[in-house]
Each structure stands twice: as structure tokens, then as C-alpha cells.
Amino acid sequence: MLNITLLDSPHSFAANCYMISSGGECAIIDPTVPYSPELCQGRLKYILLTHAHFDHILDIDSWVANTDAKVICSIDEKDALSDPMRNCYKLFNGSDNGFYGDAFAIENGGVLPLGDDRISLMYCPGHTIGSVTYLCDGNAFVGDTIFENGGYGRFDLPTGNFVMMRESIKRLINLPDETRVYSGHGNSTTIREYKLYL
Numbered sequence: 543m544l545n546i547t548l549l550d551s552p553h554s555f556a557a558n559c560y561m562i563s564s565g566g567e568c569a570i571i572d573p574t575v576p577y578s579p580e581l582c583q584g585r586l587k588y589i590l591l592t593h594a595h596f597d598h599i600l601d602i603d604s605w606v607a608n609t610d611a612k613v614i615c616s617i618d619e620k621d622a623l624s625d626p627m628r629n630c631y632k633l634f635n636g637s638d639n640g641f642y643g644d645a646f647a648i649e650n651g652g653v654l655p656l657g658d659d660r661i662s663l664m665y666c667p668g669h670t671i672g673s674v675t676y677l678c679d680g681n682a683f684v685g686d687t688i689f690e691n692g693g694y695g696r697f698d699l700p701t702g703n704f705v706m707m708r709e710s711i712k713r714l715i716n717l718p719d720e721t722r723v724y725s726g727h728g729n730s731t732t733i734r735e736y737k738l739y740l
């Protein structure tokens with residue numbers, strides 16, 4: 543059974559940051575909260591990135607510096623972490639910031655064990671070329687691909703693509719209706735609720 547906690551970010555313009563845990567191991571999804579040992583529910587194994595946009599990686603350095611967790615992203619997103627154009631630090635902050643440490647790129651369908659559960663990666667390009675959804679125990683962490691009330695992410699930023707976005711949404715709505723959807727911004731929803739807006 544996966545435990546999911548939405549962490550409170552101190553930043554005014556930050557993506558949702560989730561701590562997930564299972565069987566004494568945990569992972570943080572889109573680190574927008576500074577590292578603190580109390581936030582970890584067991585041994586921190588992964589720092590999971592839905593994509594490389596700056597508002598999803600604001601506190602990544604503090605988690606990398608204080609833990610031995612692996613940074614995980616998709617193959618197509620890895621280079622964007624250190625590219626201020628692609629990660630949008632340039633556009634929104636006017637800075638050349640990014641993440642310049644090691645990241646492990648995982649293929650579509652790749653599986654990461656976490657305690658008693660398994661996290662699988664589903665590529666969902668569209669918002670960015672390397673956006674992914676992490677699936678675990680009936681939950682989908684979708685980043686900025688879809689949002690509550692039938693919403694979906696921008697596809698006008700670097701590497702964004704409307705056709706790919708449409709295909710990714712089609713794949714997501716094929717998940718079981720009861721799948722709980724945790725987006726990068728806003729409240730959680732379910733695939734059943736999402737489909738009501740189509």
C-alpha cells in the first residue's frame with residue numbers, strides 16, 4: 543500500500559511536491575520543498591521528476607546534497623535539466639539555472655521497486671518531449687499533462703507538442719477509471735472524473 547503526502551512548498555510559484563512511501567522506503571516527486579529529514583517516510587530512494595521545468599525542480603539540489611537518492615527522469619528530458627531554455631528558468635526567471643548533477647534516464651515502461659510496491663514510468667510527451675507519468679498502486683503522478691476539471695498542460699513551451707499531448711491524454715484515459723490522478727498543480731482527481739469533461 544502506497545502512502546501519499548502532498549508537501550507544503552514555501553515557494554509562491556511551485557509545482558505540487560509529493561512524498562510517497564511503501565514498506566520503509568520513500569520517494570519524492572518534483573522536489574519543490576527544501577530537504578528536511580522529518581519529511582522522509584523511511585529511506586529516500588528516488589527523486590522522481592515528471593519533467594524538467596524549473597517550477598518542478600526548485601529544491602532538487604538540497605535533496606541531492608543531503609541524501610543518496612537517485613534522480614530519475616525520462617531519456618528525452620535528461621538534457622533539459624541543465625538547459626535553461628528548455629527548463630524555462632530563462633523564460634520565467636531570466637536566469638541560467640538548472641540541475642547539473644547526475645540523473646538516471648529511464649525508458650518508457652521502466653519499473654522502479656519501492657518497498658512493497660513498484661513504480662512504472664509511462665512516457666507522456668506533449669507538455670514537454672520528455673514528460674512522464676509515474677504509475678504506482680492505482681495512482682498516477684502525471685506532472686503537467688492533465689489537471690482536474692478536464693484540464694491539460696501548455697504545449698507552447700520549448701519541445702511542447704499538441705499532437706503528442708493529445709496522444710498522451712488518450713493513453714492516460716485508458717487507465718482504469720478508479721486511478722487517482724495527482725497533477726503538478728491543483729487538486730487530485732480520478733480518470734473517471736476526468737473523462738466526464740471529454
Ligand SMILES: [Zn+2]
Binds near residue numbers: 593595669686
Ligand atoms: Zn511544466
